[in-house]
Amino acid sequence: MRTIISKLFGRSPFAPLQFHMSKVGECVQKIDELFTALGAGDYDKIKTISEQISESEHAADLAKDDIRNDLAKGVLLPVDKATLLAILSIQDSIADKCEDIGVVLTMKKLELSAAFREDFQQFLKKNLETFDVAQRIIEQLDELLSTSFAGFEAEKVKTMVDDVAYKEHEADLLQRQLLRRLFELENEMSYGTFILWLQVFEALSQLANLSENLGHRVRTLLDIKV
Amino acid sequence: METESILLGLALLFGIYMAWNVGANDVANAMGTSVGSKALTLRQAVLVAAVLEFAGAFLVGSHVSDTVRKGIVTPEVFTSNPLFLAYGMIAALLAAGAWLQIASYYGWPVSTTHSIVGAVLGFGVVVGGFNAIHWDKISAIVGSWIISPLMGGLIAYLIFTLLRRRIFYSSNPVKAAQQVTPWLVLCLFFILTLILVFKGLKNLNLDLPLMQALSLAIVVGAIAAFVSSILVRRIRVETTAERELIIQSPKVITALSKAVKHLQQVKADTSGEFHYQTTRLLDEIALLEKTAQRGMEVETGGDAIKTVERIFVYLQIMSACFVAFAHGANDVANAIGPLAAAVDVLKTGVVAMEASVPLWMLGLGGLGIVVGLATWGWRVIETIGKKITELTPTRGFAAEFAAATTIVIASKLGLPISTTHTLVGAVLGVGLARGLGALNLRTVREILISWIVTIPAGALLAVLFFYVLRGIFG
Numbered sequence: 001m002r003t004i005i006s007k008l009f010g011r012s013p014f015a016p017l018q019f020h021m022s023k024v025g026e027c028v029q030k031i032d033e034l035f036t037a038l039g040a041g042d043y044d045k046i047k048t049i050s051e052q053i054s055e056s057e058h059a060a061d062l063a064k065d066d067i068r069n070d071l072a073k074g075v076l077l078p079v080d081k082a083t084l085l086a087i088l089s090i091q092d093s094i095a096d097k098c099e100d101i102g103v104v105l106t107m108k109k110l111e112l113s114a115a116f117r118e119d120f121q122q123f124l125k126k127n128l129e130t131f132d133v134a135q136r137i138i139e140q141l142d143e144l145l146s147t148s149f150a151g152f153e154a155e156k157v158k159t160m161v162d163d164v165a166y167k168e169h170e171a172d173l174l175q176r177q178l179l180r181r182l183f184e185l186e187n188e189m190s191y192g193t194f195i196l197w198l199q200v201f202e203a204l205s206q207l208a209n210l211s212e213n214l215g216h217r218v219r220t221l222l223d224i225k226v
Numbered sequence: 227m228e229t230e231s232i233l234l235g236l237a238l239l240f241g242i243y244m245a246w247n248v249g250a251n252d253v254a255n256a257m258g259t260s261v262g263s264k265a266l267t268l269r270q271a272v273l274v275a276a277v278l279e280f281a282g283a284f285l286v287g288s289h290v291s292d293t294v295r296k297g298i299v300t301p302e303v304f305t306s307n308p309l310f311l312a313y314g315m316i317a318a319l320l321a322a323g324a325w326l327q328i329a330s331y332y333g334w335p336v337s338t339t340h341s342i343v344g345a346v347l348g349f350g351v352v353v354g355g356f357n358a359i360h361w362d363k364i365s366a367i368v369g370s371w372i373i374s375p376l377m378g379g380l381i382a383y384l385i386f387t388l389l390r391r392r393i394f395y396s397s398n399p400v401k402a403a404q405q406v407t408p409w410l411v412l413c414l415f416f417i418l419t420l421i422l423v424f425k426g427l428k429n430l431n432l433d434l435p436l437m438q439a440l441s442l443a444i445v446v447g448a449i450a451a452f453v454s455s456i457l458v459r460r461i462r463v464e465t466t467a468e469r470e471l472i473i474q475s476p477k478v479i480t481a482l483s484k485a486v487k488h489l490q491q492v493k494a495d496t497s498g499e500f501h502y503q504t505t506r507l508l509d510e511i512a513l514l515e516k517t518a519q520r521g522m523e524v525e526t527g528g529d530a531i532k533t534v535e536r537i538f539v540y541l542q543i544m545s546a547c548f549v550a551f552a553h554g555a556n557d558v559a560n561a562i563g564p565l566a567a568a569v570d571v572l573k574t575g576v577v578a579m580e581a582s583v584p585l586w587m588l589g590l591g592g593l594g595i596v597v598g599l600a601t602w603g604w605r606v607i608e609t610i611g612k613k614i615t616e617l618t619p620t621r622g623f624a625a626e627f628a629a630a631t632t633i634v635i636a637s638k639l640g641l642p643i644s645t646t647h648t649l650v651g652a653v654l655g656v657g658l659a660r661g662l663g664a665l666n667l668r669t670v671r672e673i674l675i676s677w678i679v680t681i682p683a684g685a686l687l688a689v690l691f692f693y694v695l696r697g698i699f700g
Contacts, residue, residue: 005653009617010666071664076665077664
């Protein structure tokens with residue numbers, strides 16, 4: 001009995017979007033484990049975790065396709081559809097970056113030398129923190145929907161967006177410092193190692209950048225009296 | 227005499243069948259929204275619908291029934307062949323019922339009202355000729371078909387936007403909801419009372435002149451609003467899981483207010499570039515002050531919304547009753563309009579119509595609807611209720627109130643509209659006001675297509691059945 005009223009209601013994309021983000025969160029969680037293993041010099045574990053990341057990323061891709069299929073033409077959303085799809089893309093990119101990092105670390109047996117270990121840990125931590133806030137923002141989507149993207153809930157999310165932006169800025173500063181360290185040590189490592197580290201730093205910094213982008217996109221959805 | 231009895235029996239049979247159809251398929255669209263939001267259980271929904279559909283049909287159903295009975299086809303055209311009018315009306319009932327069966331088999335979003343109007347129109351044009359139709363009435367009806375979903379949408383949009391601004395935007399949503407509720411109750415009871423007593427049923431002494439009707443409506447509305455304002459104050463905010471929220475100490479807030487005052491002084495005493503920079507700084511700090519304060523006030527942030535929705539459960543129950551009432555008032559005519567015309571002709575032998583549709587027929591129609599609801603309609607309500615779970619009470623109230631108001635006004639004006647399409651319009655109105663997660667606009671296209679197809683289909687079937695009846699009964 002498919003009546004008009006039940007046909008009128010489509011599948012809300014917000015819960016699936018949150019689900020997708022949780023899958024991305026799994027990937028990012030594994031990045032943390034990955035570098036712990038690197039610090040311990042456990043290269044077999046690195047390989048395993050890298051494969052796990054690929055699997056999580058694939059699961060996220062399936063969820064992403066589902067969402068895109070449901071948002072085919074003719075669906076009325078309380079927010080701009082293009083922005084919603086953009087948020088989905090950004091989340092997808094974060095998962096992709098995690099996979100890239102995992103792959104890079106399997107290229108060569110890198111060593112987390114004591115010279116920049118401390119700076120690196122800080123940098124890693126800051127990037128993960130930034131993503132954390134972004135994930136929490138996405139977790140607020142159902143609350144935002146129930147308050148119709150307005151009011152105190154929206155104000156709360158706006159504060160979180162500002163927080164993400166600031167953390168990304170901090171991550172940038174830490175990255176600069178880390179790069180300086182790396183260049184100081186450039187003669188003590190092979191060219192290949194040097195390149196790989198650059199790639200690792202670049203990919204990690206993308207985690208924070210993408211999180212900031214995500215935050216700003218969510219910001220545009222909000223109905224706030226400025 | 228024999229033929230008359232058989233025809234009378236057929237008329238009653240098909241008339242009751244149409245009423246049953248309305249109860250079985252149409253009511254569910256109106257009540258399903260309340261079950262989906264959990265404002266009503268299935269059992270409560272069926273009960274509410276049963277009582278109020280009947281009440282609406284009985285108390286306000288005469289206006290639209292009269293239109294379908296004698297407002298579309300001019301009975302005078304059939305003065306020489308009164309039985310043809312009876313055949314035609316019976317054929318129309320049968321045609322509409324058949325078309326609805328076909329449509330529900332294929333899952334098409336066809337309206338009961340469009341079907342019967344198309345059928346009556348069809349037989350009237352083909353059998354009675356072009357002049358047999360009140361074309362001005364037809365254009366009014368078609369106009370109302372276009373306007374009613376739009377009006378439902380507009381009212382729903384306005385109501386939900388009001389709810390957003392007053393409740394969801396506010397820093398204390400529960401208090402805001404407690405303040406808004408009495409006004410909403412006032413409006414609902416005002417409209418309902420006005421509809422009932424202004425030009426209402428004469429036999430029940432419900433026919434009041436405008437001024438008296440307005441005064442009575444306001445009084446009833448005010449009483450209801452007062453009662454609701456007392457009841458709503460008893461709702462407490464639930465304190466469940468704690469949310470982490472950065473709360474600034476009062477010292478911080480006082481310091482910030484001082485900073486704002488100092489900067490205002492600076493701003494007043496400077497000019498040019500310096501003044502501009504100070505103004506910008508002032509804006510930032512004022513915002514900071516607000517954020518700090520909000521941290522203090524909104525400790526139970528997330529639960530406030532749950533409480534607001536709980537308050538609106540009661541409002542949605544009221545609007546569900548309102549919708550059921552309005553639906554009965556408008557849709558009973560789909561069955562009883564043609565039935566009354568046929569019965570008039572068969573009993574008196576002439577085409578002169580009674581002043582208005584007899585009450586017992588409205589009661590019969592109401593009963594038919596209730597039976598349809600009790601035997602089949604509840605199943606459809608259950609199905610819909612399971613699928614529409616994202617319609618929270620605030621949204622449900624906005625959509626139902628808008629739809630009910632539109633439908634009940636149309637009923638008073640004697641215009642047969644599609645209650646389901648009006649509700650669709652109302653839901654879209656809420657969606658446009660950013661209230662709902664995802665709505666399929668393809669449904670609108672399907673509805674528009676059904677409009678184009680239903681009138682000719684109903685008309686053709688009615689003409690077909692007319693000739694069958696004339697062939698059998700001569």
